[in-house]
Amino acid sequence: MKTFIFVLSFIFGGYFVLEFFLPTQAKAELGFDGFTPLFLDFVTIISSMAFGLGIINLFSIHFQKITLGLKGKFYSFVLLLSLCFTLVSGIWHFASVESLNLRLKFLEKMTQGDVNQKLAQLFPSFYKTLVSICPELDKACIAREKENVKSRIKDSDKHFSKLIFDFLTNAIFLPLGAAMFSLLAFFIASASFRAFQFKNIFGFLLLLSAVIVILGQNSFWTQLFPWFVELRAWLLNNVSSAVFRAIAIGSIIGGLIFSIRIWLGLEGVGK
Amino acid sequence: MSPKAIYLGLFIVLSAPFFVDMPIEIPRNFSAEGFFQELEKTVKPKSVVMVGLDYGPGTSAENYPQSLVVTEHLFRLGAKVIFFTFSPQAKAYLENVPKVVQEKLKREGINVEYGRDFIILGFRPAPAMFLQGVMKTDDLVKFFERDMFGTPLKDLALSKDLTNHSSIAVWVQFTGLVGMVQNYIQFLETGSKTVFFHGCTSITVPEAHIYTDSGQIRGLIEGLPGSVAYEALLSERFPVREKNKNTVIQFSSLSFGQAFIFLLIVMGNIIRRRKIE
Amino acid sequence: MNGIDILVAGFGTLAVYTYLIGENRFYRFFEHLFIGVAAGYLPYFLISNFLWPKALAPLLGFDILLAESYEENQARKILVALSLVIGLFFYVEYFSKRLAWATKIALTIVLASSAGLAIKGAFNELIPQLNSSLKPIISETLKESFSNFVFLTSLFFAFAYFIFSFNTERTRFSKFILVVSKAFLMICFGAFFGSTVSARLSILIERIDFLKNQWLETIRSMIF
Numbered sequence: 001m002k003t004f005i006f007v008l009s010f011i012f013g014g015y016f017v018l019e020f021f022l023p024t025q026a027k028a029e030l031g032f033d034g035f036t037p038l039f040l041d042f043v044t045i046i047s048s049m050a051f052g053l054g055i056i057n058l059f060s061i062h063f064q065k066i067t068l069g070l071k072g073k074f075y076s077f078v079l080l081l082s083l084c085f086t087l088v089s090g091i092w093h094f095a096s097v098e099s100l101n102l103r104l105k106f107l108e109k110m111t112q113g114d115v116n117q118k119l120a121q122l123f124p125s126f127y128k129t130l131v132s133i134c135p136e137l138d139k140a141c142i143a144r145e146k147e148n149v150k151s152r153i154k155d156s157d158k159h160f161s162k163l164i165f166d167f168l169t170n171a172i173f174l175p176l177g178a179a180m181f182s183l184l185a186f187f188i189a190s191a192s193f194r195a196f197q198f199k200n201i202f203g204f205l206l207l208l209s210a211v212i213v214i215l216g217q218n219s220f221w222t223q224l225f226p227w228f229v230e231l232r233a234w235l236l237n238n239v240s241s242a243v244f245r246a247i248a249i250g251s252i253i254g255g256l257i258f259s260i261r262i263w264l265g266l267e268g269v270g271k
Numbered sequence: 272m273s274p275k276a277i278y279l280g281l282f283i284v285l286s287a288p289f290f291v292d293m294p295i296e297i298p299r300n301f302s303a304e305g306f307f308q309e310l311e312k313t314v315k316p317k318s319v320v321m322v323g324l325d326y327g328p329g330t331s332a333e334n335y336p337q338s339l340v341v342t343e344h345l346f347r348l349g350a351k352v353i354f355f356t357f358s359p360q361a362k363a364y365l366e367n368v369p370k371v372v373q374e375k376l377k378r379e380g381i382n383v384e385y386g387r388d389f390i391i392l393g394f395r396p397a398p399a400m401f402l403q404g405v406m407k408t409d410d411l412v413k414f415f416e417r418d419m420f421g422t423p424l425k426d427l428a429l430s431k432d433l434t435n436h437s438s439i440a441v442w443v444q445f446t447g448l449v450g451m452v453q454n455y456i457q458f459l460e461t462g463s464k465t466v467f468f469h470g471c472t473s474i475t476v477p478e479a480h481i482y483t484d485s486g487q488i489r490g491l492i493e494g495l496p497g498s499v500a501y502e503a504l505l506s507e508r509f510p511v512r513e514k515n516k517n518t519v520i521q522f523s524s525l526s527f528g529q530a531f532i533f534l535l536i537v538m539g540n541i542i543r544r545r546k547i548e
Numbered sequence: 549m550n551g552i553d554i555l556v557a558g559f560g561t562l563a564v565y566t567y568l569i570g571e572n573r574f575y576r577f578f579e580h581l582f583i584g585v586a587a588g589y590l591p592y593f594l595i596s597n598f599l600w601p602k603a604l605a606p607l608l609g610f611d612i613l614l615a616e617s618y619e620e621n622q623a624r625k626i627l628v629a630l631s632l633v634i635g636l637f638f639y640v641e642y643f644s645k646r647l648a649w650a651t652k653i654a655l656t657i658v659l660a661s662s663a664g665l666a667i668k669g670a671f672n673e674l675i676p677q678l679n680s681s682l683k684p685i686i687s688e689t690l691k692e693s694f695s696n697f698v699f700l701t702s703l704f705f706a707f708a709y710f711i712f713s714f715n716t717e718r719t720r721f722s723k724f725i726l727v728v729s730k731a732f733l734m735i736c737f738g739a740f741f742g743s744t745v746s747a748r749l750s751i752l753i754e755r756i757d758f759l760k761n762q763w764l765e766t767i768r769s770m771i772f
Contacts, residue, residue: 005652009660016664020671036407037414038624042631043661044397045603046654049635051591056642058587075576079584086588094596101421105613122609167556168585170549174363175557176582177328178755179564185528185752186568188745189281190274192532193539196741202734207536209738214533214745217496219526222298233301234695236739241480242699243736246706248481249677256670262663278568285753289760332754333747359593360586394597399665417601447747457669462676473747477739485680487673494743495750517761521753528749 006265013263015039058083086168093161097153102126104149111142209235277535284531288523295523300500302483306468306490307504310341310441313466313489316349318440319432323455324368325398327360330447330472335364336498336518337470338445342372343512344505345443346383351429353415355392357401358448365391365419375513386427393419398451402458406436440466447472452479452488462487470497495525551766558763561755603628705729706736 019032027033062076106126109119120127134141156162198204215221216232261267287293314320322342326334345352354365369391373383383389392415395401408414411433412424424430432438442465444455452469461467461482466489471479473494482488492501499522506514549557563578605611607628634654641648681703683696709729 001649001652005656008653008656011660012657013660013664013667016661017667020668033407033409037404038627040400040404040407041602042627043657044400045599045628045631046635047400047658048396048594048599049632049654050638050658051594053638055587055591056639072576075580078577079580079587082581082584083588086585087591090588090592091595094592094600098421098596098600102610102613109613119612122612167553169363169589171553171556172560172578172581173360173585173589174328174331175755175758176560176564176578177360177586178331178751178758179561180579180582181329182332182748182752182755183564183567185748186278186281188748189532189535190277192745193272193277193535194274196536197540197543202730205731205734206738206741209735210742210745211533211536213739213742214529217298217300217525217746218529218533219295219298219523220530223296226298229299229301235735236477236480237484238695238699239702239732240477240736240739241484242702243706243732244477245481245484245677245681246703246710247736248478249674250707250710252670252674252677255666256674259663259666259670262659263667275568281752282756285749286756286760289756329751330747332751359590362593394593396594396598399662399669403665419597421601453669453673457672458665460672473743473745473750474740476743477736481677485676487676494746495753496746517757521750521757524753524756525746525749528753529746532745532749 009263009265012043013259017263055083055087082168082172085164089161089164089168093156093159093165096159096161097156100149100153100156103129104146104153106130107142107146107149110137111139209240272538281528281531284527285524288520288527293523295519295526297499297503297519297522298496300493300497302491302493303497303500303504305483306341306492306497307344307501307508309490310344310468311348311508313441314345314348314350315440317432318348318350319429319438320345320350320352320441320443321439322352322354323442323444323446324354324356324361324364325358325444325446325448325451326364327358331364333472333494333498334445334447334470335368336495336515336521337492337501338364338368339372340498340501340505340515340518341443341445341468341470341492342368343375344501346372346376346381346388347505347509350440351387351432352389353392353429354389356394357396357398357451357454358446359394362394365393378513379511386422387429390424390427390429391419398454399458402454405439406458406460406464409435411435411438436465441468442466443468443470445470447475449475452482456482456487462489495522549762551770554762554766558759558766561759561763603632607632702732702735705732709733 019027019036022030022032059080062080064070065076066073066080103126106119106123107130110130130142130145131137133145196203196207196210198207212228212232212235216228216235222229258267322338322345324334324338342352352369354369356362356365369383369385369389373385376383385391404414405411412430415424415433417423418427424433442455442459442461444452444467446452446469452471452475455461455467455469459465459467462485467487468490469479469482469488470492471494473496476491476493479488479491479493483491492498495518499518502515502518506512560578560582563574566572567575607625634657637650637654640650681700683699685693685697685700687693687696705725705728708725709732
């Protein structure tokens with residue numbers, strides 16, 4: 001198993017490494033450019049399929065709380081209920097709109113003439129519905145049915161699944177997400193008063209730099225001292241970015257080494 | 272001073288400009304000026320621009336005004352814009368940003384149409400793979416496939432201008448997510464193969480500066496102050512445009528807040544020194 | 549947003565702010581509500597925006613309806629089917645411990661591909677950074693020369709601080725370098741803190757804007 005994992009890791013990692021290092025002509029001859037988008041789709045689909053792991057984890061923890069009657073079971077119930085409502089309403093609405101879209105496309109293809117039989121074989125339920133409405137399959141009837149489907153697609157915005165999903169998005173998800181993050185502003189204010197003191201030269205430099213960056217964008221301060229804007233820009237461009245570049249280069253090299261280790265099977269799953 | 276008093280003080284200080292009219296002057300912002308000038312130079316009428324709205328409610332306070340003001344600028348320059356996101360939390364903004372700007376420009380008699388002037392691709396997972404795919408594919412229409420509403424891209428007028436990555440003139444991205452901008456820089460090979468503009472939150476400003484210095488980011492908007500300065504530049508360039516008073520009020524609130532924080536730092540240190548003495 | 553959305557959003561926002569007074573039931577209710585909604589969001593998007601159009605619809609044969617001139621691409625269908633099957637391997641351990649090794653296959657493919665891409669990405673990011681670090685100390689203007697000198701000095705000292713390969717506290721000179729490096733790092737971290745203050749305040753300001761201009765206005769219009 002270990003050998004198989006190592007070989008798999010080497011092939012999949014090696015594809016992109018080879019794709020990066022090979023000269024353009026060699027890549028064209030080997031057909032890399034045509035295959036890469038397919039390969040990327042392949043890997044992306046696999047990684048996307050992991051979405052359920054988080055949901056299963058949430059369910060197992062909170063369902064256990066509810067069934068065992070532990071403390072906080074009411075809140076666990078609220079969490080699972082809101083999760084189910086969001087998922088079900090979102091997918092229900094999407095499925096209903098998508099099926100209407102596909103029906104519309106089916107009707108458009110039917111009016112094109114020559115692929116009718118193939119479409120009838122591939123989508124018997126769509127064909128059956130159409131025949132029940134337009135037994136003669138005449139163009140005028142199909143055109144009327146198309147308009148009917150288009151208006152149903154427009155009306156789907158008033159469907160209860162869309163209303164529920166929009167409510168959960170606009171009333172809960174977006175505002176509460178912002179509110180959670182905004183709590184940090186209060187803690188920063190509190191920290192500014194209690195924790196940011198200069199006991200030594202390093203603390204003083206930290207505070208000085210922070211104050212320059214804060215006040216360099218402040219409307220009142222820059223009206224009194226317009227050169228603060230340039231000072232802030234100079235500090236960010238020359239000192240702060242130089243130090244951060246050193247940190248970034250170090251972390252890029254560290255990341256590069258770690259990626260090579262994963263590719264060669266020295267880290268990660270197969271170890 | 273108790274923490275609760277500080278919280279209350281901060282809330283009052285930040286709320287004041289919303290109730291009392293306090294006109295303030297917008298200070299210069301060199302990054303916003305650079306972004307504006309570079310965008311004017313690079314984007315021509317009918318240029319295809321990819322705009323990534325990679326943010327959620329946590330950073331929308333800074334990224335949303337940036338995306339509004341830059342989208343307006345792009346539409347005014349006659350660009351064809353393709354909106355997308357790598358953040359599943361950005362759906363509301365993907366629909367909202369083009370709609371708000373479209374309605375605003377309609378009031379001025381500028382007609383911006385979905386399908387012809389802009390399209391919304393929607394959410395795409397795995398940023399590295401998607402961006403790599405864009406650079407590798409010969410047929411962007413086939414690669415993108417459909418828009419957010421399920422319409423095949425080939426049915427939309429804008430797709431007529433799309434072949435491969437070289438048909439995209441400019442990439443613009445707004446994000447507050449850590450590590451997101453690196454995906455663009457790495458896989459779009461910004462600076463050498465693509466032109467990249469970035470709107471960041473104030474937190475990632477020091478980080479973004481290393482990329483503007485190396486040319487990997489052509490233009491940068493820094494948080495809320497950046498978008499306010501950009502608004503002012505846009506109003507100067509297009510004097511008839513409707514000004515966004517709300518952003519200016521938010522900026523004056525920010526100035527009050529910054530002054531309050533500065534005061535807290537000074538007071539905290541003075542009180543501590545006195546206690547020690 | 550309609551009136552009910554705004555009302556509920558406003559109450560939720562204030563509920564979150566009650567945390568500042570102390571943890572309470574009001575806050576916990578909305579917190580759990582938010583987590584549930586946020587957790588349900590990603591799967592919906594993945595399925596509707598990616599998995600359905602890229603994987604499921606072609607596999608079920610719906611792409612014939614979406615293509616102008618349809619050509620059956622069996623190789624792509626097989627690849628998509630294979631990727632979906634391998635993707636399901638993530639969940640095998642929940643059904644059978646004996647087959648839990650299959651999870652490793654899916655994980656390896658994802659990790660190894662990401663690592664391969666990261667190797668490419670690292671070079672694309674690193675080389676321009678190194679190139680642009682080489683700034684001329686003697687430049688056209690004095691200001692530029694001074695700025696470049698400060699830049700290179702900061703860069704050198706920041707690099708020097710992170711050298712852990714050998715003992716940097718042996719001599720007075722190396723201790724001096726350590727002290728100066730720390731000073732430059734403190735300036736950088738101070739700039740980060742200053743930027744963070746602005747960012748956090750902006751988010752709170754946006755919420756205050758919502759409470760004043762939308763929530764209070766909605767309540768006012770309902771009462772009067």
